[in-house]
Amino acid sequence: MGAxxxxxxxxxxxxxAKQPAIDEDxxxxxxxxxxxxxxxxxxxxxxxxxxxxxxxxxxxxxxEDLVAxxxxxxxxxxxERHCSxxxxxxxxxxxxxxxxxxxxxxxHFAPDGRLIEAPTEPAQNxxxxxxxQGAYPTREFAGLVFAYLGPPERKPIFPxxxxxxxxxxxxxxxxxxxxxxxxxxxxxxxxMDNTPDQAHEAFLHCMHSGPQFLDQNGRPITExxxxxxxxxxxxxxxxxxHEARRVGPDVWVxxxxxxFPNSVQVCRPPVFPPIYPPEKNRIEYPPFLIRWxxxxxxxxxxxxxIIFYFHDEPADYFTKPTPAAKALYSNRTYEEMQRSPGDFxxxxxxxxxxxxxxxxxxxxxxxxxxxxxxxxxxxxxxRRGDDPKNxxxxxxxxxxxxxxxxxxxxxxxxxxxxDKSLLRxxxxxxxxxxxxxxxx
Ligand code: FES
Ligand SMILES: [Fe+2]
Numbered sequence: 297m298g299a300x301x302x303x304x305x306x307x308x309x310x311x312x313a314k315q316p317a318i319d320e321d322x323x324x325x326x327x328x329x330x331x332x333x334x335x336x337x338x339x340x341x342x343x344x345x346x347x348x349x350x351x352x353x354x355x356x357x358x359x360e361d362l363v364a365x366x367x368x369x370x371x372x373x374x375x376e377r378h379c380s381x382x383x384x385x386x387x388x389x390x391x392x393x394x395x396x397x398x399x400x401x402x403x404h405f406a407p408d409g410r411l412i413e414a415p416t417e418p419a420q421n422x423x424x425x426x427x428x429q430g431a432y433p434t435r436e437f438a439g440l441v442f443a444y445l446g447p448p449e450r451k452p453i454f455p456x457x458x459x460x461x462x463x464x465x466x467x468x469x470x471x472x473x474x475x476x477x478x479x480x481x482x483x484x485x486x487x488m489d490n491t492p493d494q495a496h497e498a499f500l501h502c503m504h505s506g507p508q509f510l511d512q513n514g515r516p517i518t519e520x521x522x523x524x525x526x527x528x529x530x531x532x533x534x535x536x537x538h539e540a541r542r543v544g545p546d547v548w549v550x551x552x553x554x555x556f557p558n559s560v561q562v563c564r565p566p567v568f569p570p571i572y573p574p575e576k577n578r579i580e581y582p583p584f585l586i587r588w589x590x591x592x593x594x595x596x597x598x599x600x601x602i603i604f605y606f607h608d609e610p611a612d613y614f615t616k617p618t619p620a621a622k623a624l625y626s627n628r629t630y631e632e633m634q635r636s637p638g639d640f641x642x643x644x645x646x647x648x649x650x651x652x653x654x655x656x657x658x659x660x661x662x663x664x665x666x667x668x669x670x671x672x673x674x675x676x677x678x679r680r681g682d683d684p685k686n687x688x689x690x691x692x693x694x695x696x697x698x699x700x701x702x703x704x705x706x707x708x709x710x711x712x713x714x715d716k717s718l719l720r721x722x723x724x725x726x727x728x729x730x731x732x733x734x735x736x
Contacts, residue, residue: 301654316653322671323483323649325591326359330675331485334557336446337678337687339454340590341600344469344477345439348372352396354387358445359593362432365407368393373407374443376430381414386429405429438467438602452687457533458734459561459583459604461694468615470585470601478599478624482643484558484591486650487599490639491552491560492663494539498523501620505636508620511567512613519543519568524550525719528663529727531698532736533686535670536727537663540719546570546705547719549726553699554667556686557674559588563701564605570703580729581701584614595648599624696734702726 301312321330335358342357348366354377355362361377363386373396377385384400395406404413409431414423435442435454444451460467471478480487490496498521501508507516524541534556540549546569553561564584572579587601603614622628623638633641657665674684688695704722709715 318649319652323485324594332358333678334675337684339442339444341440341588342443343441345436345441352387352389356592358591363387365391365396371407372434374432374434380429439469452689456694457697458694465604466607467604470603480597483649484589484597486643486646487589487597489664491554492537492667494526494537495660510618511565517565525716527723528666533697535667536698538723540723546703547722549702549723551699551701559586561586561697561699563699566703577705579703583699698730700730
């Protein structure tokens with residue numbers, strides 16, 4: 297499928313030493329680039345609320361250098377970093393009751409960008425009250441500051457997904473490395489590619505590196521090594537990515553939903569052996585995490601996550617880093633990285649910007665191809681002047697998502713092939729439940 301270099305010659309390294317080019321449309325994120333414009337149509341997390349203290353914070357996002365601050369009055373501002381007077385960086389500015397003052401000549405800007413005061417100019421000067429520093433709207437949720445960097449007239453509502461609107465959930469930051477922001481030296485797309493690529497879970501996260509996922513009792517989920525049946529379906533919010541595995545008398549339907557274009561919702565993993573409620577042959581596991589992959593620039597991407605769990609649950613499982621979470625982070629020794637690689641190593645190994653033209657996609661990469669098509673179609677929608685997928689301008693309530701994980705007790709079919717189709721049916725039924733819950 298699609299590979300430019302299908303080498304069939306042994307010892308043929310010389311034939312492929314010249315590499316094809318990167319996909320400019322999907323990987324570049326700066327202003328006025330195709331993917332950059334698409335990503336600018338959505339609210340993106342840009343930093344932790346707790347990092348807004350008494351000093352301004354330089355922020356880089358989608359290749360733009362900005363500065364964030366919280367006024368003494370409590371309002372969050374996100375401004376173009378270089379002062380519109382003569383370009384001094386506002387990271388050296390002073391936060392005021394209602395804005396930020398540049399260190400160089402004290403021009404004073406409001407969080408919406410308005411120049412409130414320019415003390416170097418006469419009182420009736422042309423600028424104050426008229427000139428604006430570039431500014432972006434912000435919104436805080438669950439300890440994260442989100443920003444919208446797109447055209448003002450296209451601003452969507454904040455994506456309050458149904459899982460984020462639950463009254464019975466506690467919400468918190470989900471970075472397993474304490475509250476440090478995790479930045480990977482890779483392009484955003486190869487980090488997103490990870491989601492519709494469920495096949496890597498069995499290989500990378502279990503067979504290769506030892507089981508990297510733990511259940512809620514802290515037991516390594518060795519069942520991850522079972523190769524299941526993969527399926528992908530488009531949902532209104534993105535792409536549902538399922539894998540159904542036969543685990544003895546049970547079928548485990550694992551579900552992740554790519555929330556278009558750059559986040560993923562993950563469900564809490566099951567406990568083995570499953571303990572079914574009386575008279576029931578199924579257990580449902582709701583989502584517990586949404587993670588955004590936010591491009592800082594073409595070759596750096598930040599992970600921001602919100603975790604959620606029931607108020608009466610011990611927080612431990614959700615806040616303690618699992619081996620998979622640790623392997624997502626770069627602060628391990630090189631030997632540790634080599635001995636038990638995780639997503640971080642797999643992705644940085646693809647290079648700063650993975651070159652799609654040298655891939656050889658296979659059967660398990662069908663979801664990846666669906667995601668990339670969705671990206672191209674929606675880049676096109678933006679070019680045409682339409683709203684892309686999963687941009688919501690008005691809503692009567694929370695935005696439905698379509699992820700739930702299931703454990704179902706169902707006897708194995710008589711032969712492996714029939715059992716495989718049973719697994720796929722159960723996988724689809726699990727998705728249907730999400731659609732029914734959303735009233736679709
Ligand atoms: S450069 Fe900012 S006030 Fe002069
Ligand atoms: Fe992974």
